[in-house]
Amino acid sequence: MKTPSDDFIRKRFEDLDSRAYQQGYPVYTDFCDVAELMILHSMRFSCSVETNGGYDFSERQMACFMPSDAFLEGNTFPMKAVRIAPISPRFADTLTHRDFLGALMNLGIKRELMGDLLVEKSTNSCIMFCVDHIAPFIIENLVRVKHTDVSAAIIDFDESGFTPDFRSETLIITSDRLDSFVAAAAHTSRTQGSSLIDGEKVMINNRIEKSHTKAISEGDIVTIRGRGKFRVSEFAGQTQKGRMKVRIDWYD
Helix, strand or coil: CCCCCHHHHHHHHHHHHHHHHCCCCCCEEEEEEEEHHHHHHHCCCCCCCEEEEECCCCCCCEEEEEECCCCCCCCCEEEEEEEEEEECCHCCCCCHHHHHHHHHCCCCHHHHHEEEEEEEEECCCCEEEEEEEHHHHHHHHHHHHEEEEEEEEEHHHHHHHCCCCCCEEEEEEEEHHHHHHHHCCCCCHHHHHHHHHCCCCCCECCEEEECCCCEECCCHHHHHHEEEEEEEEEEECCCCCEEEEEEEEECC
16 A cells, blocks of 8 residues: 655645634544654644544554634543453463454454554453444454454553553663764664754654754653654663663564
8 A cells, every 4th residue: 555645644634624723623533653643743733733542652643633712521532442352361372463453454444543552461462542433343343363262342541551562772872862862772873863853753752853952861752753662761870981871662
């Protein structure tokens, strides 16, 4: 499937913003990927824009274009959280993110209708976020993942609050500046890392960051378009040459 161009994505966001502004009520997107969210956060709109993926620092998120005179109470994004789990855990295959996603897409569900899929290895289960109108279809029709019989059920968002799996890496950097982090995490030169920032391909905590000198702190979530997303977990001292050691956790 051909990937939409950046100009096409911008035009789509502009159209949704215009519709919400003119009609005076919120308008929602389907789930946007990281590239689309980066474009979204680089634009200016007539409406205010909120994003939500079902849990903190989710990768795929829906956007809401909100006119100034509209009001939303609570979490009213049109999404559901669905837990998918083996019916007989003892006899189940070990199921991966690819297995769950493949089974869902084999039902004919488009990727933009699904948010993140969080696989919980300890229970061999998955929590997925989806647009609300396809949740009943998933519950009725998703009966097998790989060779394992499964059941699916809608759960409260409070029940979905676990963190995804991480892959840890230790970076050696010269400073806590964003350009130093990007170059080290992307395993590229400082110049190429700076180009990623200038090209609006870097986000901190789901917001485009254009300042090369922006200081990064423990707990920050940094997304590099095309490379992935990581959490800054710990500043772990210095090397013998006085460089900084930082532990980051990549989202798998």
